[in-house]
Amino acid sequence: MSLPGRVHLTAALSALVLVTAMVTGILGATPQASAAAGTAGCGKTPTLSSGSRTIRSGGQNRSYILRIPDGYDRNRPYKLIFAFHWLNGTAGDVATGGSAGATWAYYGQQRLSDNSAILVAPQGIDNGWANTGGRDLTLVDDLTALIEGDLCVDTSQLFALGWSYGGAMSYAVACARPAVFRAVAVLSGANLSGCAGGTQPVAYLGIHGTHDSVLDISLGRGIRDTFVRNNGCTAQNPPEPARGSLTHLVTSYAGCRAGYPVRWAAFDGDHTPEPVDGSTTTSGARTWTGTEIWNFFSQLPSTTPPSTSPSASPSTSPSASPSTSPSTTPGACATAYRVVNSWQGGFQADVTVSNTGSAAATGWRVSWTLPSGQTISQVWNGSLTVTGGTATVTNAAYNGSVAPGAGATFGLIASGSATATPALTCALL
Secondary structure, eight states, X not given: OOHHHHHTHHHHHHHHHHTHHHHHHHTOSOOOOOOOOTTTTTTSOOOOOSEEEEEEETTEEEEEEEEOOTTOOTTXXXXXXXXXXXXXXXXXXXXXXXXXXXXXXXXXXXXXXXTSEEEEEEOOGGGSOOOGGGHHHHHHHHHHHHHHHHSOEEEEEEEEEEETHHHHHHHHHHHHOTTTOSEEEEESOOSOSOOSOOOSOOEEEXXXXXXXXXXXXXXXXXXXXXXXXHTTOOOOOOOOOOTTOOOEEEEEOSSOOTTOOEEEEEESSSSOSOBOTTOSSBOTTTOSHHHHHHHHHHTSOOOOOOTTOTTSOXXXXXXXXXXXXXXEETTTEEEEEEEEEEETTEEEEEEEEEEOSSSOBSOEEEEEEOOTTOEEEEEESEEEEEETTXXXXXXXXXXXXXXXXXXXXXXXXXXXXXXXXXXXXXXXO
16 A cells, blocks of 8 residues: 555544544443453364454444464464554455555564464444444454354453554554453554543553654654553653654663553654655565564463363463462362452452363352452453452353363452452352
8 A cells, every 4th residue: 555545544534533532432431341252262163264254243244354374273272363454444455465465464463473363354334443332342342252252262362453543443442451452553543443441551562653644643652651651661752763764763661560561663754554664665565563563462471371271370471470279169160360460459360260070061150258458340251240248250151161171261350459369169050
């Protein structure tokens, strides 16, 4: 896609900037957790296949393009990467690389991931991401649940990226789904799709041209600074290349919470996702941005234990040492509680429910007394009820079946201290 072909977006996107406050107001409600199925798809023969597909979401038929790795292994948890198109672009442009060529498919992530990631390119309504009433976040939730329920996905390795309007949608995902997505990359983005929430940490990469004529770089700096604050990084004004230098400068922020880096890449150029150092032309084959994105995503370690051995000791997030509280009931059920991330005033934990008996279960339930000062604000992969200081999580519709020796995992976000490990009880149904 040539630069002149992009400049016509200026008027449309400028108008969208003016209505951002209206969109943000619409999306200001408390977001729902994604219905991601954890490892529900692991070990299953998939029904999904690569190609163009449709899904019913928010009362509408929505389309997307799915790319499953060559030689897909149903017992291997894969990264899941959402790639959002630009205004007047399409999912097809993202999936094929458009005029930039196949090396730029999914912003270069298909080539660079080398069959280690499941890739999905959703299609926006009217070729954009207005996210009216949160409809596009609902699409992300529904696609996540569908893909993770059918394919083997590492639920601690979900990522989102996009350019221009697609960058705005990636920013909306970072704001609204911080407990679901591990990191996002925003290329030449702005707050156009809203920011519901926007107070929790997410690993964040921003890339922007210093003389962007469509979305001024000040807009990119502004959304970047949301996660500079959320991630506890030391505020700064990072250096940016001089006009005419045809170079780029990358800054890694200091002081960020462990596991939540922020990087900022400014380049001497206009509104493009594929700048080339030393040239005024653009090229998906020669740009540095795809590699920068892949390196940023792949540096973040998995915190999901292998699906084939759910009772094994899981690897831990660098941001916190895990706490494990095993508990076995007469009903041949065991649990493991892990704190995977923590920050001042709150934390994220995973709970694994294992079937240690000889009979298959059709459902499960985990209960515990909340430690003093703790409250739960969000749960995914299960349904939460709190009664008189006792929290109970039951299985979701898609992860209640647990075979002997297998398990299911749900996650939660809580306020309060992460040092108090609760005693869990569980039951298989």
